[in-house]
Amino acid sequence: MEVLWWILIVVSFLIGFVGVVIPVIPSILMFWIGFFIYQFLISGYELGWIFWTTSAVLTVLLFFSEIIANSIFVKRFGGTKAGEYAAIIGVIAGMFVYPPIGIILVPVIGVFTVEFYQSRNRRQATRASIGSLLAFLASSLFTLLVFIFLVVWFILWVFVF
Template identity: 50%
Template sequence: MVDIIIWIIIVALFVVSFIGVIYPIIPSVLLIWIGFLLYQFGINGDELGFFFWTIMVVFTVILFVADILANSFFVKKFGGSKWGERGAAIAVIVGSFIIPPFGIIIIPFITVLIIEMLQKRTIQEALKASIGSLLGFLSGTFAKVIIQIVMIILFIFNIIF
């Protein structure tokens, strides 16, 4: 009975981790790790070995780096400034609370547009940088979803096989 309750909690943590992709304030990867640890210490401490934990650490690092690099890459590629990059990062968090889930797309776009306009950029340059922030966020989000799915699949395969 206890195992069933732990499994329900693990599955719930995995599901909520994907909500964290839309609401960045929810620590997605931390929830996945809590699920892994619940299994390790609550169900079977022998199945998840050193190799599994090493791979999960690597994927966790990749998850953080991919998100940061995607946003930075696209804002730079589309002519955005450092202030535009920083503004976009903050606006994603703020936007998750304003008209969710659309705020995480709209608020960074508007923020970067305003920041770039304040730096005396033309409207075309500011719009281009804003589109870069949008593409950066979307590609980072896509990467996070894929990496989280891979982490969960590896967890399941590790348990089954």
């Protein structure tokens, strides 16, 4: 039976990694499912408060990384405060509008629309909206790195510590 639980853990981690590319998959939830399977169905030993605290902090960071990245990148690419707000609202709305494409396109379109409306300068609006697209890519890379860290962290706790 333990082999079945380990297979489920590996599958949940793999689905979590797929969620980086397909944002509609609740990827971080898949990692937590794997952790809980180990904690409650395999091991009589606990993973430890350091493991759980670190994982929880990283989970919170992941939830806000896309929003923060959009705000930073739009500003860095010459967007206005209104463009930053459009990016934040776009990320949140994009989660519900035609996922997984919505989380990419809605912020980009929102930033372009707001920036173009304010400045009437297509080049500036395009530049700020490219910042929103790059923010998505940067936050996806950050998510991937956090997931790799979580898997390595889990393996170390299970087999080394």
